Amino acid sequence: MSRKERNLWILGGIGIVVYALFPVAWIVSLSLKAPADIANQQFLPTTLSWTNYELILTGSASDLFLPALRNSFGICLIATAISCVLAMFAAYAIARLDFPGKKVILSTALGVAIFPVISIVTPLFNLWRQIGLYDTWPGLIIPYLSLTLPISIWTLSAFFREIPWEMEQAAQVDGATSWQAFRKVIVPLAAPGVFTTAIIAFFIAWNDFVYGISLTSTEASRPVPAALGLFSGASQFEAPNGPIAAAAVIVTIPVVVLVLLFQRRIVAGLTNGAVKG
Amino acid sequence: MSEIKLQNIVKKYGDGFPAVNDVSIDIRDGEFIILVGPSGCGKSTLLRMVVGLEDITSGELLINGQRVNDKAPRDRNLAMVFQNYALYPHLSVFENIAFPLRLTKGKFSDAEIDERVNRAADLLELREHLQRKPANLSGGQRQRVAMGRALVRDADAFLFDEPLSNLDAKLRGQMRTEIARIQRRLGTTTIYVTHDQTEAMTLGDRVAVLKKGVLQQCASPRELYEQPVNLFVAGFIGSPPMNFLPARVDGDRLSLPFGSIPMTPDLAKLVAGKELVIAGFRPEHFEDASVLEPHRRDAGVVIEVDVDVTEWLGNELYAYVPYEPDAAVAKQLEELDRDLDGEGMRTQIVVALDAKSRIRDGDRAQLWFDPARLHLFDPETGTTITRDEDEARRIDTENEELRKQALERARLSDERAREKAAAV
Numbered sequence: 206m207s208r209k210e211r212n213l214w215i216l217g218g219i220g221i222v223v224y225a226l227f228p229v230a231w232i233v234s235l236s237l238k239a240p241a242d243i244a245n246q247q248f249l250p251t252t253l254s255w256t257n258y259e260l261i262l263t264g265s266a267s268d269l270f271l272p273a274l275r276n277s278f279g280i281c282l283i284a285t286a287i288s289c290v291l292a293m294f295a296a297y298a299i300a301r302l303d304f305p306g307k308k309v310i311l312s313t314a315l316g317v318a319i320f321p322v323i324s325i326v327t328p329l330f331n332l333w334r335q336i337g338l339y340d341t342w343p344g345l346i347i348p349y350l351s352l353t354l355p356i357s358i359w360t361l362s363a364f365f366r367e368i369p370w371e372m373e374q375a376a377q378v379d380g381a382t383s384w385q386a387f388r389k390v391i392v393p394l395a396a397p398g399v400f401t402t403a404i405i406a407f408f409i410a411w412n413d414f415v416y417g418i419s420l421t422s423t424e425a426s427r428p429v430p431a432a433l434g435l436f437s438g439a440s441q442f443e444a445p446n447g448p449i450a451a452a453a454v455i456v457t458i459p460v461v462v463l464v465l466l467f468q469r470r471i472v473a474g475l476t477n478g479a480v481k482g
Numbered sequence: 483m484s485e486i487k488l489q490n491i492v493k494k495y496g497d498g499f500p501a502v503n504d505v506s507i508d509i510r511d512g513e514f515i516i517l518v519g520p521s522g523c524g525k526s527t528l529l530r531m532v533v534g535l536e537d538i539t540s541g542e543l544l545i546n547g548q549r550v551n552d553k554a555p556r557d558r559n560l561a562m563v564f565q566n567y568a569l570y571p572h573l574s575v576f577e578n579i580a581f582p583l584r585l586t587k588g589k590f591s592d593a594e595i596d597e598r599v600n601r602a603a604d605l606l607e608l609r610e611h612l613q614r615k616p617a618n619l620s621g622g623q624r625q626r627v628a629m630g631r632a633l634v635r636d637a638d639a640f641l642f643d644e645p646l647s648n649l650d651a652k653l654r655g656q657m658r659t660e661i662a663r664i665q666r667r668l669g670t671t672t673i674y675v676t677h678d679q680t681e682a683m684t685l686g687d688r689v690a691v692l693k694k695g696v697l698q699q700c701a702s703p704r705e706l707y708e709q710p711v712n713l714f715v716a717g718f719i720g721s722p723p724m725n726f727l728p729a730r731v732d733g734d735r736l737s738l739p740f741g742s743i744p745m746t747p748d749l750a751k752l753v754a755g756k757e758l759v760i761a762g763f764r765p766e767h768f769e770d771a772s773v774l775e776p777h778r779r780d781a782g783v784v785i786e787v788d789v790d791v792t793e794w795l796g797n798e799l800y801a802y803v804p805y806e807p808d809a810a811v812a813k814q815l816e817e818l819d820r821d822l823d824g825e826g827m828r829t830q831i832v833v834a835l836d837a838k839s840r841i842r843d844g845d846r847a848q849l850w851f852d853p854a855r856l857h858l859f860d861p862e863t864g865t866t867i868t869r870d871e872d873e874a875r876r877i878d879t880e881n882e883e884l885r886k887q888a889l890e891r892a893r894l895s896d897e898r899a900r901e902k903a904a905a906v
Contacts, residue, residue, distance in 0.1 A: 371568035374535050379582040379631065380556040389581075393572040 236450035257451035272424035273432035281410040284349035292357030300365035318355035353406035364398025400467045484638035491541035503695040512669045516686035520823040524695035561632035562641040569616040576612040579630040602630045622653045639671040666892045702881035709874040713864040725831035728808030729761040739805040740785045762857035768833035771848035782852040804830040
């Protein structure tokens with residue numbers, strides 16, 4: 206690579222990073238502005254102020270935000286865990302076994318994934334109220350599964366297909382039952398795939414707004430994205446931009462932490478050395 | 483210690499095509515048996531049926547007299563080395579080898595596992611690599627780990643599926659002798675699949691040659707080489723391969739593309755009534771007439787040929803002699819070439835001469851051969867006309883005796899080593 210070419214690459218890289226991070230920087234800067242400072246027509250706050258964070262963590266908006274944060278974490282983690290486990294079994298069967306209806310399952314999963322959420326939210330709302338799931342954790346976990354399961358099955362079955370079948374056959378010849386071969390050989394090998402899937406599933410659930418706003422009514426189960434929409438300013442003439450920005454920053458943090466945490470596990474080529482390549 | 487009996491084993495896939503067709507082999511206790519054939523001959527499928535990774539469509543598979551057709555792989559107590567090794571990348575070498583022992587839940591204590599893994603590691607010289615991950619090992623080391631995993635259990639038999647095909651030539655030679663040494667020492671029944679006829683000839687007590695799922699001949703390497711049952715076996719065994727020439731029967735003489743040669747009375751009787759046969763010559767049975775001692779020269783026939791290309795290898799010299807094929811057998815020879823994975827390039831014979839020979843490209847040379855070592859094949863059926871059943875039986879008995887002696891020797895030397903160890 207010539208010097209000129211390398212400089213071009215660096216320049217292009219910087220451009221993309223700035224483009225991608227600018228909105229984030231804007232939100233961070235907005236969250237650090239005092240209420241009177243928000244309309245100062247400049248990018249940076251004139252003075253750093255933590256009022257917005259105080260407002261949502263300890264102040265008047267904390268009644269709205271903190272339970273929502275707890276709900277979001279609980280609901281998303283449970284939904285992710287369930288969808289990962291279910292998807293693991295489903296994907297394993299799809300990748301390994303030949304059974305009638307395999308194609309149907311995969312295309313149904315894809316169909317569910319592209320089905321517009323907004324079109325099933327009203328029937329769900331009615332149904333949930335009838336059977337008492339409205340405004341409960343399971344009432345959100347179940348629809349979230351419908352969002353996360355298809356994508357989890359697809360990604361995981363791709364990962365399982367990558368694992369050489371000989372690994373499992375070797376385990377069986379070595380004396381393992383099918384379950385032992387799955388648990389001791391396939392699952393450890395698929396771990397990077399499971400982590401990737403978990404992160405994607407968590408994001409999808411974490412970012413959902415439509416279900417969150419429609420199927421909840423109180424702090425018993427309202428997730429953060431829905432709660433953000435209910436923030437109000439100090440007076441009705443003041444837009445709650447500051448607190449919303451602060452809440453957005455706080456909500457972003459777990460996602461970033463999650464990615465950094467699992468980044469080391471999501472290393473490609475864990476199967477290196479299994480077979481002669 | 484075990485005997486494996488394959489009785490009329492058939493494997494049919496969904497489309498009804500028999501990948502393995504009616505194969506019967508009796509594998510004796512402690513025997514090293516090779517399944518060999520060109521690609522797609524069903525040898526790997528057969529092995530996978532023995533270990534239980536493929537269902538048997540029909541036929542019986544008996545291990546120590548017990549029918550195991552419907553048993554799961556883990557209940558057959560066989561150890562297998564896969565072509566691509568199939569090591570567990572998330573486990574260290576130690577844990578890879580210990581894996582089969584750990585699965586037996588409670589049968590082995592940690593100390594026993596330790597001892598067994600270390601013993602296997604010593605046998606394979608893997609001691610200093612035990613804590614490494616497979617990804618950090620060389621091809622040969624990975625291969626040995628795969629073998630370690632098989633050796634560590636008291637398996638009834640070892641199964642190898644082309645274990646050396648991923649190694650480079652030098653390593654392949656080393657591992658080949660290593661496998662032979664370990665098998666002799668442990669005396670475990672072994673089935674070994676390969677497409678490499680050198681491996682087949684050097685390792686096997688007996689070699690089963692397969693073609694398109696059908697067993698052609700199962701015999702000692704020597705019998706395959708000296709008394710092949712048909713064209714296919716004759717062409718498959720030997721490197722460079724046997725030369726096949728159309729030969730017209732002309733009274734008590736055979737007329738070949740290079741001229742006419744006399745037949746012994748026995749030979750003439752065998753081919754009486756036939757007009758056309760296929761003659762097979764091993765390349766190494768030719769000599770350069772000009773460097774031969776006179777008394778040997780008189781015992782054979784000398785033909786004069788035009789040499790096209792020569793290859794000097796140091797220990798010998800290959801000379802290639804083109805000839806015009808006879809249309810009557812051209813089709814048969816072409817088909818044979820295809821069966822043997824050949825390219826059907828050109829009709830030529832290969833002769834392996836003494837390295838002292840002065841024959842070079844383009845020379846007109848005098849080649850000598852002994853007509854008694856000639857093989858003749860029926861052009862329609864491909865069966866060997868010259869096969870001597872008595873001789874084949876004699877070779878077979880001799881081979882079995884030699885095998886038993888070798889096993890006995892290995893057992894004795896093992897015992898002696900143990901006594902010595904106990905004395906210390």
